Structure formats: C-alpha cells, structure tokens
Amino acid sequence: MESTQVVIIGGGATGAGILWDLSLRGIKAVLLEQKDLANGATGRCHGLLHSGGRYVVKDIEAARECLAENQFVKKIAPHCVHDVGGLFVQYPQDDPAFFRQWEEAARTVGLASQHLSAEETLDLEPHLPKNILGAFTCPDAHVDVFQLAQSNIESAVSRGGAFRTYSEVTAIGITDGRVRSVSYRDTRNGDEFQIGCDMVINASGGWAQKVASLAGVDVPVRCDKGSLLIFNHNLVSRVVNRCRKPGDADILVPAGPVCVLGTSSITVPTPDGLTADPDEIQHLLGLGAELIPVLAEARVLRIFSGARPLYVPKSAGAAGGREISRGFALLDHETLDHVKGFVSIVGGKLTTYRLMAEVTANLVAAKLGVNEPCRTTETPLRQTIDETVLSRARKLLPAQAASIAERRLGPNLARIVAAIERRPELAEIICECEQVTLAELEFVLGDETLVPIRALTDVGRRTRLGFGPCQGTFCGYKAMLAGYRSHRWSAAEASTEFEHYLDARWKGQSFVSHGKQVEQLYLSHDLFGVTYNFHDQNGQ
Amino acid sequence: MRQDDVSLDNCLKCSDCNTVCPMLAAHPGYPGPKHLGPELERLRREGLPCDSEWLEYCLGCHRCDLACPNQVNVSELIAAAKARHRKPFIRQVRDFWFARPGLLGKILSVAPAVTNAVLAAGAARFGMSRIMRITSERSFPPYAKPDLPSPQASLRASERLLFFPGCAIRYNQPELAKTVVALLQRNGFAPEISTAGCCGVPALANGDGQEARRRARSNVEAMDQAVENGATIVTACPSCGHMLKSGLAELLEDDPELEKRAKRIARHTYDLAELLMAQSDAGKLNTKFRKTDLQLAYHAPCHQLSQGIGRPWYHLLRQIPGVQIEDLDAGCCGMSGTFGFKEEKYPVSMAVGQRLFERIHEAAPKMVASECATCRMQIEHGAKVQAIHPAEVLLQAYER
Ligand SMILES: Cc1cc2nc3c(=O)[nH]c(=O)nc-3n(C[C@H](O)[C@H](O)[C@H](O)COP(=O)(O)OP(=O)(O)OC[C@H]3O[C@@H](n4cnc5c(N)ncnc54)[C@H](O)[C@@H]3O)c2cc1C
Numbered sequence: 001m002e003s004t005q006v007v008i009i010g011g012g013a014t015g016a017g018i019l020w021d022l023s024l025r026g027i028k029a030v031l032l033e034q035k036d037l038a039n040g041a042t043g044r045c046h047g048l049l050h051s052g053g054r055y056v057v058k059d060i061e062a063a064r065e066c067l068a069e070n071q072f073v074k075k076i077a078p079h080c081v082h083d084v085g086g087l088f089v090q091y092p093q094d095d096p097a098f099f100r101q102w103e104e105a106a107r108t109v110g111l112a113s114q115h116l117s118a119e120e121t122l123d124l125e126p127h128l129p130k131n132i133l134g135a136f137t138c139p140d141a142h143v144d145v146f147q148l149a150q151s152n153i154e155s156a157v158s159r160g161g162a163f164r165t166y167s168e169v170t171a172i173g174i175t176d177g178r179v180r181s182v183s184y185r186d187t188r189n190g191d192e193f194q195i196g197c198d199m200v201i202n203a204s205g206g207w208a209q210k211v212a213s214l215a216g217v218d219v220p221v222r223c224d225k226g227s228l229l230i231f232n233h234n235l236v237s238r239v240v241n242r243c244r245k246p247g248d249a250d251i252l253v254p255a256g257p258v259c260v261l262g263t264s265s266i267t268v269p270t271p272d273g274l275t276a277d278p279d280e281i282q283h284l285l286g287l288g289a290e291l292i293p294v295l296a297e298a299r300v301l302r303i304f305s306g307a308r309p310l311y312v313p314k315s316a317g318a319a320g321g322r323e324i325s326r327g328f329a330l331l332d333h334e335t336l337d338h339v340k341g342f343v344s345i346v347g348g349k350l351t352t353y354r355l356m357a358e359v360t361a362n363l364v365a366a367k368l369g370v371n372e373p374c375r376t377t378e379t380p381l382r383q384t385i386d387e388t389v390l391s392r393a394r395k396l397l398p399a400q401a402a403s404i405a406e407r408r409l410g411p412n413l414a415r416i417v418a419a420i421e422r423r424p425e426l427a428e429i430i431c432e433c434e435q436v437t438l439a440e441l442e443f444v445l446g447d448e449t450l451v452p453i454r455a456l457t458d459v460g461r462r463t464r465l466g467f468g469p470c471q472g473t474f475c476g477y478k479a480m481l482a483g484y485r486s487h488r489w490s491a492a493e494a495s496t497e498f499e500h501y502l503d504a505r506w507k508g509q510s511f512v513s514h515g516k517q518v519e520q521l522y523l524s525h526d527l528f529g530v531t532y533n534f535h536d537q538n539g540q
Numbered sequence: 541m542r543q544d545d546v547s548l549d550n551c552l553k554c555s556d557c558n559t560v561c562p563m564l565a566a567h568p569g570y571p572g573p574k575h576l577g578p579e580l581e582r583l584r585r586e587g588l589p590c591d592s593e594w595l596e597y598c599l600g601c602h603r604c605d606l607a608c609p610n611q612v613n614v615s616e617l618i619a620a621a622k623a624r625h626r627k628p629f630i631r632q633v634r635d636f637w638f639a640r641p642g643l644l645g646k647i648l649s650v651a652p653a654v655t656n657a658v659l660a661a662g663a664a665r666f667g668m669s670r671i672m673r674i675t676s677e678r679s680f681p682p683y684a685k686p687d688l689p690s691p692q693a694s695l696r697a698s699e700r701l702l703f704f705p706g707c708a709i710r711y712n713q714p715e716l717a718k719t720v721v722a723l724l725q726r727n728g729f730a731p732e733i734s735t736a737g738c739c740g741v742p743a744l745a746n747g748d749g750q751e752a753r754r755r756a757r758s759n760v761e762a763m764d765q766a767v768e769n770g771a772t773i774v775t776a777c778p779s780c781g782h783m784l785k786s787g788l789a790e791l792l793e794d795d796p797e798l799e800k801r802a803k804r805i806a807r808h809t810y811d812l813a814e815l816l817m818a819q820s821d822a823g824k825l826n827t828k829f830r831k832t833d834l835q836l837a838y839h840a841p842c843h844q845l846s847q848g849i850g851r852p853w854y855h856l857l858r859q860i861p862g863v864q865i866e867d868l869d870a871g872c873c874g875m876s877g878t879f880g881f882k883e884e885k886y887p888v889s890m891a892v893g894q895r896l897f898e899r900i901h902e903a904a905p906k907m908v909a910s911e912c913a914t915c916r917m918q919i920e921h922g923a924k925v926q927a928i929h930p931a932e933v934l935l936q937a938y939e940r
Contacts, residue, residue, distance in 0.1 A: 232549045234585045257586045299549035398571075399589040400580065432553065432579055469582075470553040516610070520552050 003196035004030045004162070006364060007182045008203055009169045009211050011035075012042035013145065013350050015203035016152035017357030017376070023161035024379060025365055025372035030195060031153070031161070032184050034168035036458045037451070038149040040205045040271065042350060043461065044306025046228060046253045046260050048239060049073055049081060049141040050351040053088055053113075054246055056105035057098065062327055063109050066351050070139060073148075073354065077381045079407055080147040084254055086140025086239035087121065088113075090133040091290070094244040102243055103136065113138050127235050127292050140239040142255050145350065146461045147408070150451050151381045157450040166454050167193070172200055172215040172342070179215065179341035188454060199364055202344035206271030206307040212344055217337045219344050223307035226263035227276035229284055232299040232469050234259050235292055242291060249287035257434065257468065258301065261288045271307035276511050299516045301469060302508030311347035328356050332363060341367070382410045389414045396420045396427055401435040408463065409440065415448065416440055430482070431475035433468020441465065441482050456480055456497035457504050471517075472505040473524040499534055548617060550610040551578040557604035557614050562872035563597050566891040570597055573604035577617035584621070595622045596631075597888070599876040600745045601842035602782070616790055623749030631882075634672045638878035639746035642738035642755075645683070645711030652683040659683075673883040678921055681712040681913070688717045688733050700771045701731040702763065704809075706780040707738050708913035716929055720776050720812060723935045727819055727826050731774065736762040739783040740791065741843075745877050749791075756791040757798060759784075764801045773809040776931060778843035778912050779877065784809040785847055811844070812931060813852035813911070820856065829937040831862040836933065837905035839868045839896065839919060841912035853911055853930040860937040865909070870899035875918035890922060897923040909933055 006022060008015045011033025022029045033039065051070050052063035074081050090099050106113045114137045121135040122128055153163050166187045173181035173194070183194045202219070204211040212219035234254045242250035253260045264280050281303055289296040311329045328348030333339040345360045358374045365372060385406060393402045393413055397420075406413055416439045420426045426439035443449060444462045451462065459465050459479050466472030466479070476498065484494040502524070509521045528534040551574065558564055558572040571594050584590040595618065604614040627635065637644055648655040658664050665676040688705065701724060709716045717733065724731045740755035763773060775781035788802035810818075819825040838854045857865050874892025879885055900908060900923040908919050909930040916927035 233546075233582045234587075237587065254586075257582055294546065298546050399591055400583045403588050432575065433582075435583070469549075469551060474553055516550055516552065519610075523552055523554065 001181070001194050001196050004028045005197060005368060006030075006199045006201060007032060007195055007197045008201045009182070010040070010202070010204035010207070011037045011149065011153075011163065011165065012040045012203065012205050013038070013149055013152070013353035014042075014205065014345055014348065014356050014360075015201075016149045016156070017353045018201055018203055018345070018360050019156040019161045019163060020152040020159075020381070021357045021361035021374060021376050022364065023156040023159040024375050025361065025370055026160075027361075027365060027368060027370055027372075029156075029161055030197075031156075031163040032167045032169050032182065033163065033165050034187060036165050036453075036455065036461055037153060037163075038146050038461060040207070041306045041308060042145050042149055042205075044228070044304055045145060045226075045350055046251060046262055047143050047145045047255050047350070048251060048253050049143040050349065051086060051139040051141075052109055052111055053086065053102075053106065053136075053138040053140060053241060054251075056109055056111065057101050057245070059327075060105065060109060063105070063111070065327075065355060066349070067109060067111060067139075069352050069355055070141065072377050073143060073351070074141060076354075076376065076379065077143075077148060077151060079382055079410055080144045080151055082142040082144070082254065082256065083139075084141055084238045086138045086241060087116075087125065087135040088138060088241045088243035089121065089128060089135040090243050091129070092131050092133055093290075094242065098244050106136065106138070111138055125236050125238065125240065127294050128240070129290075129293055136243065138241075140241070142239065142253050143350070144256060146464075148350075148353075150462065154450045155381050165458070169211060169214065174215060174339060177338055177340055179339065197341075198368060199341045199343070201360060201364065202342070202346075203360070205309040205346075208309060208344055208346045212333075215333065215339050215342050217333050217339055217342065217344075219331060219346060220312045221346055222310045222312045223268045223271050224310050225266045225268040225274055225305050225307050227280055227284065227303060227305040228260050228262035229281070229288065229303050230255075230301045231259045231261065231295065232301050233257060235294055235298055240291060249284045250291065252288070252291055252295075256464070261291070261295065268307060271309075274305040274307060276303045276305050278511075278513065281511060281513070299469070300512045300514075301471060301517055303511040304508050309346055309348075328352065330356075330359050330363060334367075385411055385413055389417055392417045392421070396424075397437065398435075401429060401437065404435050405437065405440060409443075412443065412449070416443055419443070430478050431463070431465040431468065433470055433475075434464040434466075436463045436465045436475070438482065441479060442486060445483050445486050445488050456483060456501045466501075466505060470520060471509055471524070472501065473520065473527065476501050476505065477528075495534075502528055502534060547611060547613045548578040548581045550608075550612045552610055554609070556607045556609060557612075560603040560607040562601060562603065562874065562892045563599055563888070565871075566874070566894070567597065567888050570594055573598070573614045573618060576621065577604070577614040578612050580621060581617045590621070591625055592621075593625075595625045596627070596747070597885070598622065599842070599872060599874070599879060599892070600741070601872050601876065602846035603842060603872070606846060606848075613790075619744050620749070622747040623744075623752075625747055627747070630671070630673055634674065634882070635746040635748070635878075638881070639743040639748040639751050640738065641707040641711070641742050641878075645686070645707050648683045649686055649711045652685060655683045669883055674881055675883045675886040677886055678881060678917070681708070681917065683711055684714050686710045687714045689721045690733075700766075700769070701729045702734045702766050702771045702773050703731045704734045704736060704739075704763075704773055704775050704780055704784065706775065706777040707742075708777060713913065713929075716776070716931070719929070719931050719935050720774075723812070723816075723931055724774070726935070726938055727816065727824075734763060734766075734773070739777075739780040740787065741779040741783045742877055744787065744791075745879065752787075753791050756783075756788045756802065760788060760792065760798055760801050760805060763805055767805050767808045771808065772815075773805065774812050774815055775809065776812045776911060776929070778811065778841045778847065781809065781811045782843040782846050811847060811849060811852065811911075813856055814847075814849045816856055816934075817852035820859070825856075825859075826938070827859060828939050829860045830939050832860050832933075832937045833862045834860075834864070834933070835906045836863060836865040837868050837900060837903045837908045838865055838930070839870070839873065839900075839908055839910040839915055839927075841910060841915045842872050844911065853909065857909060857930055857933055860934070863933070863937070866903050866905065868896060868899045868903060868908075870896040872896075873915045873918040873922075875914040877914050880914070880918060889918070893918055893922045900925055
C-alpha cells in the first residue's frame with residue numbers, strides 16, 4: 001500500500017493551499033479531489049479578492065482578515081490577480097446612514113479608501129447610472145480562481161507534494177481511534193486504491209459533513225447556494241460594490257475578459273447538482289440593471305451556481321445564509337470527537353484560503369512533531385519569467401496573445417516559445433475568444449506539465465479555452481482533435497470526451513433564456529447535434 | 541465608437557465576415573475582420589495590449605458588415621482600433637497627407653502643370669518611394685485647377701439639389717463635375733455645387749480618427765442648413781456617398797445634437813445613379829438616347845455595395861440602345877483609395893485585384909465603367925483597360 005504522512009481531501013483553494021503549505025514545511029502529503037481542481041465553490045465563485053470593504057460594517061474581524069490576506073495574495077501570486085481596485089458606490093436609493101457607517105468602519109480597520117464625487121466616479125466607470133451620489137475606493141481585486149488553485153498545486157508538486165484528480169474518497173480507515181488510511185475510487189475508470197497515512201485533512205468545503213461522516217464524525221455545514229451571471233465582456237474596469245448592507249446581486253467583478261454579477265443566497269441540502277432557477281436569474285438581472293444599467297442589454301454567456309460552505313456551530317440556531325459568519329473553523333477531531341489524526345477546515349472565503357491553510361498546517365505540523373514555520377506569506381507561488389523568453393514570445397505571438405500566455409504560463413512560457421520556434425505552426429490560435437495557442441494546448445495535454453489534465457473539460461480550467469463567447473463551439477472540437485493526435489485519447493475516447501465536453505458547455509448556457517447566447521447555443525446544437533450527430537442530452 | 545456600444549456582444553464567431561474579406565483571401569497571414577474587430581475589442585476592454593500592424597491592412601470595404609448576420613459593427617470596430625494604432629514615424633507622416641486629400645488638393649492644384657510634371661518625374665518618384673514609402677509602380681492622377689461649374693440656381697428647377705463632388709472630382713477630374721451637372725440638368729434638376737470639403741473617408745482609412753471627425757463636423761455644418769431647407773444631396777463618388785449616408789453619424793456619436801443633424805443629412809443623400817434610377821422607376825428618366833455601339837464591363841465598387849442600393853449604374857447603362865454591358869462581379873479591386881499607393885502594401889493591393897483583372901480579360905470590354913475614382917485607377921493599372929465614370933457614358937448617349 002502506498003503511504004504518506006498526510007492525505008488532504010478536496011482540491012479547492014483551501015486544499016491546494018494546504019498542500020503547498022505542507023510541502024514548504026517538508027511534510028509529505030497527497031491531495032485527493034473527486035473531480036478536477038476547483039470543481040467546488042472555488043471554481044464557482046466571483047473571484048473577488050475582498051479588501052474587507054464588504055464586511056467592515058457588520059463583521060470587523062472578517063474585514064481585518066480579508067484586508068491582510070488581500071495584501072498577501074497580491075504579493076505572492078500577482079499572476080493570479082487582476083489588481084483592478086474596487087468602488088463602493090453610493091446609490092440614491094440606498095440608506096445614507098450606511099454610507100457614514102461604512103466610511104467610519106473603513107477608517108477603523110485601516111482600509112485605504114478615498115471618497116470620489118459623482119463626476120469623478122462616472123469618469124472612471126461611465127456605465128454606472130448617472131444619478132449616483134459618489135463612491136469610496138478600496139483595494140478589491142479579481143483573483144483567477146483556476147490559476148490560484150493550479151498554482152498552489154504546481155508549486156507544491158515541484159516541492160514533492162502529490163495530487164490526484166478524479167479520485168473520490170470513499171472511506172477513512174480508523175483503528176484504535178486513530179486514522180490509518182484513506183480509500184479512494186478513480187471516478188473515471190472505477191479503480192479502487194488505498195493510501196496509508198498519519199493524518200487526514202478534510203478540506204472538502206460544502207461536502208465536509210459528508211466526508212467527516214466517513215470518519216464517524218459530525219461537522220455541521222450549511223450549503224448556501226449562490227448563482228452568478230457571466231457577461232461577455234468587461235463593462236466595468238474595477239470591482240463595483242453597492243454601498244449598502246450586503247444583499248443579492250450587488251457586486252460586479254471584472255474577471256479577466258468577462259465580468260461576473262452576483263449573487264443570490266439560498267440554503268440547499270447538498271452542493272451536488274446545483275442549478276439556477278429562472279426566477280433567481282430574473283431577480284439577479286433586475287438588480288444587476290440597478291447596479292449597471294447596460295447589464296440589461298449586455299450578453300450573458302452562462303449562469304452557474306456554487307455552494308458556500310458555511311460552518312454552523314450547534315449554538316448558531318436557525319439564522320439564514322448571510323447572517324451566519326463567513327469566518328472559518330478549524331476542527332481538531334482528536335479533542336472534539338476522539339478521532340486522532342483527523343482535522344476539518346470549514347467555512348471561510350476564497351480570500352482567506354491562505355490563512356485557512358496556514359492554521360491547518362500549523363496544527364498538523366505540531367501533531368506530526370514538525371517544527372517548521374509557515375512560509376506562505378513570503379514565498380512567491382511562481383518564479384519570474386526570463387526577460388529573453390518574454391521578448392521571444394512577443395516576436396512569435398500577437399501582442400494580446402503574448403500577454404495572456406505570459407500571465408497564464410509563467411516560467412512554462414519558455415517551453416511554449418521553444419516549441420513554436422521549432423514548429424511555427426504551433427502558434428496557431430485554437431481558442432480565438434481566449435487566445436489559446438496550439439502550443440499551449442499541446443503543453444496542457446502533454447506529460448511535461450506538473451498539473452496534468454485527465455478530461456477534455458479540464459482543459460478550460462487550465463487555459464480558459466472555451467470560456468469566451470462561443471463557449472467551445474469552435475475550439476472544443478479542435479482541442480479534442482489535439483488530444484487524439486497527441487495519442488492521449490483513442491478515437492472512441494476522444495469522441496466520448498467531446499460529448500461530455502459539449503454537455504458541460506451546453507448546461508451553463510441553457511439557463512440563459514435571452515439574447516445572443518441562445519443563438520450561440522443553437523449554433524452549437526445544430527453543428528454538433530444535427531450535423532455531426534453528437535448526442536444531445538438536453539434534448540433542445 | 542460610443543463607450544457603451546455593446547455590438548461586439550452580437551458576434552457568434554461564425555466567421556461569415558471572414559469568408560467575404562478580400563484581404564483575407566489574398567493574404568494568408570491576415571487575421572481577418574472577426575479577429576481585428578469584435579474579438580480584439582473584447583480583449584482591449586479587458587485592458588490587454590491589442591495593437592496590431594494588421595489593422596493597417598483593412599481595406600475598409602465594409603463587406604464584413606454586409607455579411608454579418610448579427611449586426612456587429614465589424615468595420616467600425618476595426619476603424620476605431622486603426623485610429624489607436626501606432627505606426628512608425630515615416631508611415632505616420634505619409635499617412636498624415638494621405639488622410640488629407642482636400643488639403644493636398646488645394647496645394648497641388650495651385651500650379652497643376654508643375655505638380656503633374658513633378659509627380660511624373662522618375663527621380664521624384666524614386667525619392668518618394670525611398671523616403672516616403674510611396675510606390676513608384678503607379679502614376680498619380682493628374683491635378684487640375686478646381687474649375688467647377690458655378691451654381692445654376694436660376695434654371696427652372698423641379699427640385700433643389702446639392703452636388704457633393706468630393707476631392708477626386710474637385711482636384712483631379714473637375715470635368716466630371718460638369719458631366720454630372722449636365723446629366724442632372726438633362727433630367728430636369730438644377731444642381732448647385734456644395735462647397736463642403738473632403739468627406740473624411742481617407743482620414744478614417746489612414747487611421748486618423750481625429751481628422752475624420754473634424755471633417756465630419758465641418759461637413760455637417762456646411763450642409764445642414766441646405767438640408768433643413770429641403771435640399772437633396774447627390775454624390776457621384778461612392779466613398780463620399782457611403783460616408784455621408786452612414787459614416788458621419790457614426791463619427792459624431794459622441795455629440796447627440798450633431799449626430800441628429802448627421803442622420804438628417806444621411807436621409808437626404810442619394811447616389812447619382814440611385815437618384816436617376818428612382819426617376820427611371822417613376823417613368824421620369826430622360827431616355828432620349830442615341831444608339832451607341834459600345835461593349836462595356838461594369839465593376840461595382842465596394843462602397844457602392846455598402847450603400848445597399850443595388851447596382852443602379854449597371855441598370856441605367858443597360859437602357860442605352862446598343863450598349864452591351866457585363867457585370868464583372870469580381871469583388872474588391874484592392875486599391876482602397878490611398879492603400880494601393882503605399883510601397884509596402886502595393887503587392888497585396890495588386891493581389892486582391894487579381895480576380896477582377898482576370899475577369900476583365902475574360903470579358904474583354906472596350907472600356908470598364910465604374911463610379912469610383914480609385915477603382916478606375918486600379919483597373920487601368922492592373923488590367924490595362926480604359927476605365928471611365930458611367931455618368932460619362934450616359935451623358936454621351938443623350939441626343940444632342
Ligand atoms: C456564488 C459564490 C460566490 C462567492 N464569491 C466569493 C468571492 O467573491 N470571494 C471570496 O473570497 N469567496 C467567495 N465565495 C466563497 C468561496 O468560494 C469559498 O469559500 C471557497 O472557494 C471554498 O474553498 P474550499 O477549497 O474550502 O472548498 P471547495 O472549493 O468547495 O473545495 C472542496 C472540494 O472538495 C472536493 N470533494 C468533496 N468531496 C470529496 C470526496 N469525497 N473526495 C474527494 N474530493 C472531494 C470537491 O469536489 C471540491 O472540489 C463565494 C462562494 C459562492 C458559492
């Protein structure tokens with residue numbers, strides 16, 4: 001039986017952050033994720049790197065935490081962050097008393113903020129409604145959630161950490177009140193495995209309760225569903241928050257080429273199989289148009305839902321989604337439930353993932369008798385890129401493609417550049433919307449990457465391929481062919497991969513009930529369903 | 541381009557625009573209108589560096605706009621990107637002048653004989669080619685005193701008409717203005733000649749958005765009063781016509797008042813042949829034609845097609861007894877105004893025109909009729925056949 005010191009369950013930001021932290025301390029760990037990295041809340045969130053502004057009035061501790069982590073993440077992972085800044089906009093329909101409270105609380109927390117007049121604000125963000133009263137600035141940013149999860153894993157792997165995707169934990173072996181092993185099943189081929197270990201960390205977010213039950217332990221987690229709308233292009237250049245008590249659809253985040261509006265807050269029984277319902281979408285769109293009027297006519301690319309894992313200690317009673325603390329809890333099941341070697345980290349936010357990893361790793365290191373301090377606040381997640389590689393890339397690729405590749409690939413850009421220099425045809429742009437080259441695609445499909453994919457649907461999370469307006473209509477097929485040509489998949493496998501790919505891409509679009517995306521979806525249906533005879537599960 | 545323009549959202553990535561792009565057909569490296577228009581604009585709004593030298597290769601033919609099934613303002617997006625594009629110094633200086641045929645015309649037509657001698661001199665052309673990157677393969681159109689017919693408001697006018705001549709007619713072919721006026725008079729109109737200057741197409745084509753907007757503003761001011769008083773504007777150059785009909789309003793989008801006036805001008809602007817064809821449809825065209833034995837071929841300029849009025853010249857010329865006319869239907873000629881004069885673009889300009897040249901050779905006409913001055917230049921240069929404005933054919937066909 002394979003063995004390691006620590007098994008981490010869950011490949012979201014928290015689990016990935018823990019793997020990196022442990023690897024930096026020299027602790028051997030294997031991360032198991034039931035699907036692909038960032039399959040859970042991490043890949044289904046706004047990607048707002050909170051400055052704390054959203055919490056200053058209600059929860060000053062959470063605000064302080066966010067502010068500190070905001071600065072750490074910007075420092076250690078600049079390639080994952082669009083440091084765009086944010087605004088808390090004062091709308092005439094909102095409570096002016098809140099504006100004063102906000103300003104005061106921001107000062108108390110030490111949030112760098114400046115008040116802008118209505119004209120100054122409109123100058124920066126012309127899409128805001130003309131009747132706004134002004135805005136406060138704040139250091140909000142966007143963080144690319146897929147990059148962040150991937151970067152933590154990549155760095156961890158280069159330091160000896162290991163991870164396995166499509167590996168669902170099915171049992172936690174306990175003898176004499178102590179965790180001894182973890183069993184998991186490869187969800188792509190059904191193979192069963194077991195790893196011996198000294199400790200197990202439950203970082204499975206909304207699934208934490210279910211995973212904890214494998215060790216006979218109860219972890220009360222409430223799943224709070226939030227739905228998000230992705231718009232085709234950037235309609236704002238900074239994060240726009242509504243300066244009021246946090247509510248639905250009051251944040252618009254410029255997230256790379258797209259922008260993301262959200263969210264709602266609805267308690268659900270499980271994080272699996274979430275969908276947005278039509279009322280919810282109309283509700284979000286209506287409020288979105290209050291935030292930025294042009295959202296009413298802008299193109300929605302897709303709609304998706306995630307579940308916030310909210311920790312509800314038994315004392316919390318029946319409070320609803322937004323009333324429960326967004327703080328996190330580290331549960332040592334040795335002291336709580338007499339199960340040695342088992343800890344859970346639950347709740348929290350994407351923004352605080354590093355801190356959550358730190359406290360978890362501190363506890364685990366102490367239990368393992370490892371005396372290494374946490375170094376994640378000062379160790380960059382990625383090495384800098386060689387200047388000569390950059391200038392070679394700029395010669396080979398158009399300006400925007402070079403700039404995208406540089407941010408996404410980091411030091412791996414050297415491989416892409418060398419590959420294109422050897423075979424110039426690899427400079428072909430396969431995904432036009434997101435400017436992904438054939439060279440990058442082949443790299444992601446190949447064996448040299450430290451974060452290999454297993455399914456065609458994983459390619460988007462590594463490269464953004466298929467994330468633009470056509471939603472994979474034209475590039476998904478080419479990516480499948482590239483996988484076939486590189487002998488990753490046989491013809492039959494490639495075709496199955498593509499069917500799954502289409503299903504996944506179609507699903508997120510099928511909730512968009514209006515506008516150009518409906519036509520886009522029909523184009524894809526007609527092309528692949530009717531013309532190429534790929535099956536069509538949605539029957540649309 | 542208005543900041544809140546969301547037409548780029550309409551793009552379904554279907555590539556219909558790419559399939560009709562003459563540059564893409566002639567130049568395999570060209571990324572095509574879909575990329576240079578909506579695709580890059582989306583990434584530009586993310587804040588990425590999106591400049592591309594390929595923007596200089598857009599011919600401005602507007603075929604992409606016609607092909608788009610989804611109302612994306614493809615060429616407008618490209619023109620806006622072109623206006624932000626940074627060029628090396630020499631190309632900047634050259635294109636500054638290419639963007640201002642009105643100013644150039646004013647200067648060069650002071651002493652046309654001298655101008656024409658210099659423009660034809662081998663040594664001068666050699667220098668221009670080396671220093672200014674203006675090809676010496678082509679001859680320049682000769683310059684002439686802008687000797688346009690004076691306003692003829694006293695005639696028994698059935699309607700008030702304002703003829704917008706444009707730079708090519710004003711400075712290079714003023715006799716064509718006389719032809720147009722005579723043709724209109726033969727049909728009962730009493731045209732006056734507008735004093736408005738360059739329409740702004742060359743400025744836009746050379747990436748000078750500011751100059752284009754200046755031209756648009758000044759032309760709206762020059763013609764607004766007449767249009768308000770009920771005048772109709774007539775163009776005989778399809779590029780000027782295209783600009784007055786749709787470009788002005790687009791350029792002035794930032795100023796709602798001017799935009800409104802530009803739209804009014806657009807509603808009252810007609811291509812000469814469009815106007816005559818309307819007369820013909822109403823049974824009012826003067827059809828006292830002599831029998832004229834002439835074998836012609838007709839080339840429809842891109843900016844004629846972009847006006848969405850069919851091919852009125854083709855149908856008018858067919859009404860002349862004895863005239864045999866073939867519609868060449870061979871795409872863009874590749875000249876695109878000043879584009880074909882640029883040293884580095886000359887080869888691709890000729891490559892785009894190849895299809896047309898071959899069609900002309902097959903048709904073997906005595907002359908090619910085409911209403912665009914630079915299409916005619918390209919046809920004479922590339923196919924070595926005489927090219928004339930169809931208005932001349934029509935006027936000559938009238939009985940004396
Ligand atoms: C709509 C929405 C918007 C949000 N916006 C923001 C925001 O803007 N900013 C912010 O800071 N936070 C935001 N959040 C919160 C944030 O997304 C989460 O707090 C954070 O991503 C949680 O990360 P995680 O790694 O703990 O959990 P997850 O990302 O959910 O990871 C858990 C992982 O465990 C895996 N797993 C589960 N069971 C098993 C098993 N048996 N075996 C193996 N693997 C298993 C799952 O597949 C999953 O990948 C938002 C949340 C939602 C829902």
